[in-house]
Amino acid sequence: MSRESSVRPRSAHVVVLGNEKGGSGKSTVAMHIAIALMKAGQRVATIDLDSRQKSFTHYIENRRAWAKHAKLDLEIPTHYCIERAEGANVADNEAAEFNDFACAIDATEQSHDFIVIDTPGADTYMMRLAHSMSDTLITPLNDSFVDFDVLGTVDPATFEVVPLPETGG
Ligand SMILES: Nc1ncnc2c1ncn2[C@@H]1O[C@H](COP(=O)(O)OP(=O)(O)OP(=O)(O)O)[C@@H](O)[C@H]1O
Numbered sequence: 001m002s003r004e005s006s007v008r009p010r011s012a013h014v015v016v017l018g019n020e021k022g023g024s025g026k027s028t029v030a031m032h033i034a035i036a037l038m039k040a041g042q043r044v045a046t047i048d049l050d051s052r053q054k055s056f057t058h059y060i061e062n063r064r065a066w067a068k069h070a071k072l073d074l075e076i077p078t079h080y081c082i083e084r085a086e087g088a089n090v091a092d093n094e095a096a097e098f099n100d101f102a103c104a105i106d107a108t109e110q111s112h113d114f115i116v117i118d119t120p121g122a123d124t125y126m127m128r129l130a131h132s133m134s135d136t137l138i139t140p141l142n143d144s145f146v147d148f149d150v151l152g153t154v155d156p157a158t159f160e161v162v163p164l165p166e167t168g169g
């Protein structure tokens with residue numbers, strides 16, 4: 001995968017979990033989708049782009065550990081955790097993250113039916129890249145106007161979704 005060809009046709013269907021609102025259920029839903037797809041007989045790869053929390057990675061490691069402990073033959077996806085580059089140069093960081101992400105995609109896109117990608121609750125380069133590649137984008141939402149307000153604004157009289165106001169600056 002090159003930066004220019006990131007939207008080329010591929011075999012695996014890419015499912016991305018995204019919502020800038022933290023704690024909305026991205027990692028939990030990602031895990032449930034990955035396991036449900038495998039139980040339906042699909043070949044599933046998983047990618048964790050939230051290398052600070054690693055919730056998705058821990059879910060999968062815990063499942064692997066439990067399967068071993070309980071001597072159960074549980075489905076485990078082919079998993080990658082992409083570390084966030086923390087160098088001083090933004091362009092170098094993005095290039096390193098892109099390369100690691102591309103390696104994971106290249107290693108799985110032809111051999112798996114689905115790639116399930118969990119993203120951090122923050123506006124990051126890799127989060128945007130993953131969104132641009134998604135065939136299916138899932139945005140979990142808590143039943144709260146505070147959470148909905150991150151995604152849109154509702155007219156208090158009509159409940160129509162209205163454009164966000166321009167911010168000064
Ligand atoms: N469908 C659900 N019903 C009830 N609780 C849920 C549901 N999905 C997730 N949770 C709980 O909500 C909390 C946050 O879930 P999770 O870590 O999956 O969110 P997240 O969007 O990945 O958070 P972050 O933005 O920090 O990565 C957890 O305690 C989780 O157990």
Ligand SMILES: [Mg+2]
Nearest residue numbers: 026027050055
């Ligand atoms: Mg998460």
